Amino acid sequence: MKRSLQSPVRPHPLLFATSGVALIAVTYGLARLGYGLFLPAFSAAFPLTPAVSGLLASGASILYCVSAGIGFRHASLRPRGVAGLAGLSAALGSLGVAAAPSTPVFVGGVLLAGMGAGFASPAMVELVRRNADSSAQGRLQSVVNSGTGFGVVLAGALSLVLGEAWRLAWVLVAVLAAASMLAVLRLDRSSDRPSARPAGRWAAPSLVTRSSVHGLARPLCGALVFGSGSAAVWVYGRATLEQAGGMGVSLSAGAWIALGLGGAGAAAVSRRLAEHSIRVTWPLSTLVTAAATALVGTAPGSLLLAYAAAFSFGLAYTAATSVLILWASAVAADSAAGTSVLFIALVLGQAAGASLTGLLLQEGTAAAFLVAALACATSAVVAVPTTAGVARVR
Structure with a gap:
């Protein structure tokens, strides 16, 4: 440029x-x-x-x-x-x-x-x-x-x-x-000149080297599992509100706006996310996402509950992705590269979760969304830093 x-x-x-x-x-x-x-x-x-x-x-x-x-x-x-x-x-x-x-x-x-x-x-x-x-x-x-x-x-x-x-x-x-x-x-x-880079970071990172993902094993696993669960709302949430919940087009679009407002509201908690330990912020954000996902699938006909679930999902999902960025910054040798790896895992999880949720929807809306919620909740457990790694992730 x-x-x-x-x-x-x-x-x-x-x-x-x-x-x-x-x-x-x-x-x-x-x-x-x-x-x-x-x-x-x-x-x-x-x-x-x-x-x-x-x-x-x-x-x-x-x-x-x-x-x-x-x-x-x-x-x-x-x-x-x-x-x-x-x-x-x-x-x-x-x-x-x-x-x-x-x-x-x-x-x-x-x-x-x-x-x-x-x-x-x-x-x-x-x-x-x-x-x-x-x-x-x-x-x-x-x-x-x-x-x-x-x-x-x-x-x-x-x-x-x-x-x-x-x-x-x-x-x-x-x-x-x-x-x-x-x-x-x-x-x-x-x-944008190489001379602006910190010492020791002249070479571009590689996706295939061990150093590229060193320290990211737990957040990688968490991002993959969390992505598989979050796909239910992102891909099928609006259709579920219209088809299973009987909402009109305008009301379902309103729920999507509520979801976006929740995501935008994550900016208000940015300081707290940065100040608190990832051992606290990751489980909290993923568990709230799980609860909101379950609510969308089990109460799509309730306008109040559906809108509350959409807002909560947007807030918690965005907070969780912010935690992934903070996590990469804390443990990866290169924060931008680490973030890319975690977000790739997140999207790959969403791609798999979308297909699985689509198959489960044939058996019932509530069952499909409860399985997705379980995946989000599981990510809270599989990715919690170990005691030995607490110092690195605050």
Whole structure:
């Protein structure tokens, strides 16, 4: 990226963090998760059977892992370049969705747009590290990660206001992706030159070396299991509220907005997440996610309980992913690379969980969601740091 995109003035770290929130909001909450929200409108415009829709969602997850792997490899040395890839892929993919004249072009747009999220997380982890004092990094990492919730809120609002005019909605997503990327690059006060890296961190990390995942065995296991359980709400939550709960389109979109508000609310607890031990924050966030998942599946017909469950799920899920970032920062040799590995495990778990939940839904909604809740609860146990590792993860 050209140096002219960097501000000569040293902005307050919170101002830079705000731009990071915007980039995460667009790449995750809109470009990636917006597919599910607009799926009814997409299905009306293109011949998307449920099977094809599921395959497309799986393909998007696979390409997310590819882009996260690229971010793993390069974000520690070239975070500005990876941030640029995040904004460009989300913007160009969203434009492809908006202008798609045929199903193949539409599919390509969806896949490209979803890759932006994989680039965004490792880039922002490294850029926050470079732009904030060490005492504030944990809190700001959680604040930036809460951007997913803001994006989900905006996605829900767009689906309500522009549900049928979905092409216009995705043009707006493209514009927001480009604008947030430029804001990040403009407000970044760090250098993208190798000389800015701490001593001993000149080489790009590799996905295949033992050092890349050293110390991450427990959070990797936790992320994989947690992802498998969280997929039920992300993939089937809105459909469950409409089909099993009898909610109308507007009410189910409102539940999605409540979920996003919960995710955005995770920013309010960012300081507490950074201050408390991961032995406390990880089990707490995953167990609340489990309870909310169970409630969605067992009480979809209760408006009050469904909205409360959606809000709680958004808050707890976002908090859990923030804890994964803090965990990677605490134990991994490279925080951006460690975050990428954990988020890849999370998404792979979601891909597997989506298929399993889909099969279980044939036996009953409550049973499928209770199994998903059990997976979330199990992740609270399998990933708790050992006593020997407490010092490293606070």
